[in-house]
Amino acid sequence: MPNTRPQQITILGATGSIGVSTLDVIARHPERFSVFALTAFRQADKLLEQCLLHRPRFAVLGDEIAALRLRDGLAAAGLSTEVLVGSKALADVAAAPEVDAVMAAIVGAAGLEPTLAAARAGKKVLLANKEALVLSGQLFMDAVATSGACLLPIDSEHNAVFQSLPADYRRNPAASGVRRVLLTASGGPFRATPVEQLEAVTPDQACAHPNWVMGRKISVDSATMMNKGLEVIEAHWLFGVPAEQIEVVVHPQSVIHSMVDYVDGSVIAQLGNPDMRTPIAHALAWPERIDSGVRALDLIEIARLTFERPDFDRFPCLALAFQALRQGGVAPAALNAANEEAVDCFLSGRLGYRRIGDVIAATLERIGAMAVDSLEAVLAADARARSIAQDEIRKRSQN
DSSP, X not given: OXXXXXXXXXXXXXXXXXXXXXXXXXXXXXXXXXXXXXXXXXXXXXXXXXXXXXXXXXXXXXXXXXXXXXXXXXXXXXXXXXXXXXXXXXXXXXXXXXXXEEEEOOOSGGGHHHHHHHHHTTOEEEEOOTHHHHHHHHHHHHHHHHHTOEEEEOXXXXXXXXXXXXXXXXXXXXXXXXXXXXXXXXXXXXXXXXXGGGGGOOHHHHTOOSSOXXXXXXXXXXXXXXXXXXXXXXXXXXXXXXXXXXXXXXXXXXXXXXXXXXXXXXXXXXXXXXXXXXXXXXXXXXXXXXXXXXXXXXXXXXXXXXXXXXXXXXXXXXXXXXXXXXXXXXXXXHHHHHHHHHHHHHHTTSSOTTHHHHHHHHHHHHXXXXXOSSHHHHHHHXXXXXXXXXXXHHHHOOO
16 A cells, blocks of 8 residues: 555544444554544534544534534543534535545435535545435436546445446446346345234334344334335436346345346356445445455355345335336435435334335325426425425324
8 A cells, every 4th residue: 555644534424323334444444544524413422432532623513502512522531623513514524625535424315415515526425325316316426427526335235236347337338238236135124024014013123123233214214125215216326227227136144235237147246244344444445455344254154145026015115216216307305305204203103114105105196396406406305395295194193
């Protein structure tokens, strides 16, 4: 490795599971990486612990009261980290001239603006926020192309596809011989649960993922397979693949993270233990490879890998995502917004598990046509879809 200064990294969403895993990888390679900024919404205590350990130049919170608590903690520790507040500050630390790479790990639509700011500033964008592409696919990819940003996927599935494609795929996809992109899915906690029993699913049951440790919202998305549906839309934009060439395969062991099928009959797959530090380390060091802290894969110990077709009766959210991708326009943004609203109400006990898909379907039916050719238009479409979804939730509320 050349003797250069460490890369300066901003982590958007530092206190979430992706942010924590990113900091773990960074800490293993202090000669390569240094933390420029850490951000969170209101978890001041956890962010303080991270600041004490990694000593960033900036820390950003979304909540004023939490920011005051963080400032007091930093002052007591004698740390000079500057505390900022609000969405503008998020965009600023993502686009700052000193920053080399941005880990975009804020969950949901809230991550769109700072991630887009990083892309427009030409940064190396490590994309864990799939909603950025779901909401604003063409707008986001245009920003990457215009600025010359380096876009690297962090979702284990897209990172696996990235590793399995030819290096020059985006420059000349027609000559690549790619027939299909196969996204694998664990099937979540309800893969084998009788469909009639899903009416009684609780938030704690939906959040008990068999393979991955994740936040509650993304855990519910995994249970409904909306997470995979959003990944289908993300794959379309990342790799320029139409819906007809994207398939989902249920693979309960979560060892094969995704595959690419070629016209000559070859299928290239990326395998590894289910640990997000692998794709994080791959993207941080790309095109090199570094130790991630993940133990080596033992295929003899695993012994068996199995595959199933997804059941759309069990997972209607996956079918709705394919519908939204084919529909295009405002539909993907509406899908995401309605899902966020419905999942939030499910987690708070105000909406039944099986009603999540009903709310999304009704929102897609009502949204109509809206342009999504600017950030303002994307945000307006998102707000309109949330309003419709909230109306649909009220019709189905358990309270």
